[in-house]
Amino acid sequence: MSADIGQVALAALLGTPAVGALLLAAIPTYRLAAALNVALCAAPLAAAGALYGHRPPPSLYLLVDDVNAAFLLVGTLVGFTTSVFSAGYIAHELQVRRLRPRDLRFYHGMYQLLMFAMDLALVSNNIGLMWVSIEVATLTTVMMVGMYRTNAALEAAWKYFILGSVGIALALFGTILVYLAAQARLGAGLAAMAWDRLAAASGSFDPALLNLSFVFLLLGYGTKVGLAPVHAWLPDAHAEGPTPISAVLSGLLLNVALFALLRFKLIMAGNSHVLAPGPMMVSMGLVSLVFAGFMLYRRRDIKRLFAYSSIEHMGLITLAFGLGGPLANFAGLLHMAMHSLTKSAIFFGVGYVSQLEGTQRIADIRGLTQSAPLLGWLLIIAVLAIAGLPPFGLFTSEFLLVTSTFARVPWLAVLLGLGLMIALGALVLRVQGLAFGDTPHRHSLPAWRLAPMALHLALITVAGVYLPGPIVAWFRHVASQLG
Amino acid sequence: MSPFDSQIAHLLAGSMLLVSFMLLYQDRMFSLLNFFAIHACVLACSVGWQAYVQRAPHLYITALIALLFKGLIIPVALHRIVVRLGVHRTIENVVSIGPTMLLGIALVGLSIVVMLPVTHAGGEFVREDLAFALSVVLLGFLMMVTRRNAVSQVIGFMSLENGLVLAASGARGMPLVVEISVGFSVLIAFLVIGIFLFRIRARFDTVDLQALDMSRGESA
Numbered sequence: 184m185s186a187d188i189g190q191v192a193l194a195a196l197l198g199t200p201a202v203g204a205l206l207l208a209a210i211p212t213y214r215l216a217a218a219l220n221v222a223l224c225a226a227p228l229a230a231a232g233a234l235y236g237h238r239p240p241p242s243l244y245l246l247v248d249d250v251n252a253a254f255l256l257v258g259t260l261v262g263f264t265t266s267v268f269s270a271g272y273i274a275h276e277l278q279v280r281r282l283r284p285r286d287l288r289f290y291h292g293m294y295q296l297l298m299f300a301m302d303l304a305l306v307s308n309n310i311g312l313m314w315v316s317i318e319v320a321t322l323t324t325v326m327m328v329g330m331y332r333t334n335a336a337l338e339a340a341w342k343y344f345i346l347g348s349v350g351i352a353l354a355l356f357g358t359i360l361v362y363l364a365a366q367a368r369l370g371a372g373l374a375a376m377a378w379d380r381l382a383a384a385s386g387s388f389d390p391a392l393l394n395l396s397f398v399f400l401l402l403g404y405g406t407k408v409g410l411a412p413v414h415a416w417l418p419d420a421h422a423e424g425p426t427p428i429s430a431v432l433s434g435l436l437l438n439v440a441l442f443a444l445l446r447f448k449l450i451m452a453g454n455s456h457v458l459a460p461g462p463m464m465v466s467m468g469l470v471s472l473v474f475a476g477f478m479l480y481r482r483r484d485i486k487r488l489f490a491y492s493s494i495e496h497m498g499l500i501t502l503a504f505g506l507g508g509p510l511a512n513f514a515g516l517l518h519m520a521m522h523s524l525t526k527s528a529i530f531f532g533v534g535y536v537s538q539l540e541g542t543q544r545i546a547d548i549r550g551l552t553q554s555a556p557l558l559g560w561l562l563i564i565a566v567l568a569i570a571g572l573p574p575f576g577l578f579t580s581e582f583l584l585v586t587s588t589f590a591r592v593p594w595l596a597v598l599l600g601l602g603l604m605i606a607l608g609a610l611v612l613r614v615q616g617l618a619f620g621d622t623p624h625r626h627s628l629p630a631w632r633l634a635p636m637a638l639h640l641a642l643i644t645v646a647g648v649y650l651p652g653p654i655v656a657w658f659r660h661v662a663s664q665l666g
Numbered sequence: 667m668s669p670f671d672s673q674i675a676h677l678l679a680g681s682m683l684l685v686s687f688m689l690l691y692q693d694r695m696f697s698l699l700n701f702f703a704i705h706a707c708v709l710a711c712s713v714g715w716q717a718y719v720q721r722a723p724h725l726y727i728t729a730l731i732a733l734l735f736k737g738l739i740i741p742v743a744l745h746r747i748v749v750r751l752g753v754h755r756t757i758e759n760v761v762s763i764g765p766t767m768l769l770g771i772a773l774v775g776l777s778i779v780v781m782l783p784v785t786h787a788g789g790e791f792v793r794e795d796l797a798f799a800l801s802v803v804l805l806g807f808l809m810m811v812t813r814r815n816a817v818s819q820v821i822g823f824m825s826l827e828n829g830l831v832l833a834a835s836g837a838r839g840m841p842l843v844v845e846i847s848v849g850f851s852v853l854i855a856f857l858v859i860g861i862f863l864f865r866i867r868a869r870f871d872t873v874d875l876q877a878l879d880m881s882r883g884e885s886a
Contacts, residue, residue, distance in 0.1 A: 267729060269713055295862065309841075309842070311840075311841065311842035311845070311846065312842070313848065314843070314846070315845060318849055318853070319849075322852075322853065322856065325856075326856075336784065340860075341816075342858065344857065345810075345819065345823070347825060348853060348857075349810070349823070349826075351829055352823075352826055352827060354801070355826050355830050355846065356800070356803060356833060359830070359833050359834050359837055359840070360796075362837055362840050363792065363796075363837050366837065366838065366839065366840075370839075371838050371839025371840070372839055375839075376840075376842070377840055389784075393785040394784075395780065395781075395784050475776075504856075543816050598872070660720060
C-alpha cells in the first residue's frame with residue numbers, strides 16, 4: 184500500500200512539471216499562466232511530502248531514499264514559493280515592458296522544465312540519467328538568464344553556457360570512469376550505472392580508477408556548485424537574469440549539483456583503498472568561503488553581492504560534507520536547507536527592491552526602511568540571517584559546524600571562523616546603506632507579494648529557536664548515511 | 667576482441683588525436699572548420715567500428731549522428747555564420763602556435779601518465795583507448811583556452827565532446843551512450859544558434875579589467 188502511494192507520488196513529482204512545461208508553453212494569457220504555474224508547483228511539493236512517508240520500490244532508473252527525500256522537500260518548497268513570487272515579479276516586468284507577453288510562454292514553460300530536470304536529477308538512480316538531467320537544468324537556466332537580451336544578459340548567459348558545458352563535460356568523463364570501474368565487477372549494462380548497486384559494491388572496484396573519476400567529478404559538478412576557482416559564471420548569471428531565476432539558481436540548482444557530488448562521495452566512501460575525498464572537498468570549500476568573503480566588499484550590484492554570498496555558503500556546505508562524520512554532516516544538511524530558504528527569501532526581497540528603485544546599484548538604493556518599511560525590515564532580517572547571526576537557523580548550523588571542526592581540526596576552525604567574520608562584516612556594512620538613511624521615495628507594495636519571503640523567514644526563525652524532534656531525528660539519520 | 671580489431675580501433679582513435687593537433691595550429695577559420703569536419707568523420711568511423719566489434723547496434727546511431735550532424739550540418743552552418751559575421755580572415759590566438767603545440771604534447775604525455783597505470787581493471791584495450799580519449803578532451807580544452815574567437819571556442823568544445831563520445835563508446839556495453847550523444851548535439855545546436863542570433867564574435871573575458879567591470883555594471 185505504502186509503496187503504491189509512493190509510486191503515485193513519484194509519478195506526480197515528475198509528471199506534473201513535464202506536462203506543465205508543455206501546457207504553459209501553449210498558454211498566451213499571463214494571469215492564467217502565472218496561476219497555473221503556482222498550481223503546477225504545488226503538486227510536486229505535495230508529492231515530495233508523500234514520498235517522505237511512502238517510498239516506492241527502487242528501480243534501475245529511479246530511487247527515493249532518505250537522503251534525496253530531504254533534498255526533494257526543500258527543493259519543491261522553494262520551487263513553489265518562488266512561483267508565487269514570480270507571479271508578482273513578472274506582472275511588474277510586463278508593466279514596465281522589460282518583457283513582452285510572448286516571452287512569458289517561454290518563461291513559464293522553461294520554469295516547469297527546470298523543475299522537472301531538478302526533480303529528476305534528485306530521484307535518479309542511474310548516474311547517466313542524473314548527468315543528463317543536470318545538463319537539461321543547466322540549459323534551461325542558460326536560456327532564462329539571457330532572457331532580457333541586453334548585452335550584459337547575453338554575456339552572462341554565454342559565459343554560463345561555456346563554463347557550464349565544460350563542467351558538464353568533465354562530469355561526464357568522470358561518470359564514464361565510474362562506469363568502467365563498476366563494469367569490471369557488476370558486468371556491462373544498466374546495473375553498472377545504478378547508484379545503489381555501485382554504492383553497495385564499490386569496495387571491490389579498482390581504487391585508482393575511482394580516484395581519477397572523483398577528481399573529474401569534483402571539478403565538473405563543482406563548477407555547477409559554484410566552488411572557487413571554477414565559480415566565474417555564477418555572479419553574472421545571478422545578476423543579469425530575472426530575479427526568480429536567481430532565487431531558483433541559488434536555492435535549488437546549486438544544491439542539486441552538490442547532491443550529485445555527495446552521491447559520488449558515498450561511492451568513494453565504500454572503498455577503503457581510495458584517496459579520501461573529504462580533504463579535497465574541504466579545501467575547495469574553504470577556498471570558496473574565504474575568497475567569496477573578500478569579494479563581498481567590492482560589489483556594487485546588489486544581486487551580484489548576494490551571488491557571492493551563495494558561493495560563500497556553498498563553500499561552507501561543501502566543507503561540512505567534506506569533513507564528514509555525523510555532526511558535520513548534520514550541520515551541512517541543516518545549513519543547506521536553511522541557506523536555500525534564506526537566500527531565496529533574500530532574492531525575493533532584492534527583486535522587489537530593484538523593481539521599485541529601478542536600479543540594482545547598491546550606491547543608488549537608500550533608506551528602504553522609510554520608503555518601503557515592511558520590505559526594508561524583512562530584507563534586514565534576511566541579511567542578518569544569511570550573515571549567520573542568532574536566532575536564525577543558519578546560526579545553528581554554522582555554530583555546529585565550527586564546534587565540530589574545532590573538536591577535530593582546530594587550525595581549520597580558525598580559518599573557517601575568519602571566513603565567516605569577513606563575510607559578516609561585508610553584509611552588515613552593505614545592508615546598513617541599503618536600509619537606512621533619508622530618502623524622498625515612498626513605494627507601495629501589496630503585502631501578499633511579501634508572503635513567500637515572510638514564510639521563509641518564519642521557517643528559518645522557528646528552525647533557529649526550536650528544531651522539532653522528528654526533523655532532528657530525520658536529519659540525524661540522513662547524516663549518518665552520508666558517511 | 668581480437669588483436670586485429672583492437673589495432674583498427676587504436677588506429678582510428680590515434681587519427682582523432684592527430685586531427686586534434688591539426689586543429690590546434692589552424693590559423694584560418696575555413697580550414698579550421700574543414701579539419702573539424704574531418705575530426706567528426708574520424709569519430710564516426712571509430713564509433714562505427716566499436717559498434718561492429720562490440721556487436722552493439724545502437725552505437726551505429728551515435729556514429730550516424732557524428733557523421734551527419736557534426737561532420738556535415740554543423741560545419742556548413744558555421745561556415746555560413748562565419749561569412750555573415752565577417753570573422754573568416756584570421757584567428758586570434760592568446761598563445762602563439764609554437765608554445766600551444768608544446769603544451770598539447772605535454773597534455774598528451776600527462777594523459778598517458780595518468781591513464782595507463784590506472785586502468786588495469788578494464789584490460790589492455792580500454793586503457794589505451796581512454797588515454798587517447800582523455801588526450802582529445804584535454805586538447806579541446808587547450809583550444810578553448812587559447813582562442814579568442816567564439817566560433818573557434820565552440821569548435822574547441824565540440825572536439826572535446828568528440829573525445830567524450832570516443833571514451834563512452836569504448837566503454838564496453840555502456841548504456842545511454844546514444845542518449846548522451848543526442849543530448850550533446852542539442853547543446854551544440856544551441857551554441858551555434860546562440861552565436862548566430864546574438865552575433866557573438868569574441869569570448870567575453872579579457873585581460874582588460876576596466877572593460878570587464880564596465881560591462882558588469884561594477885564600475886564605480
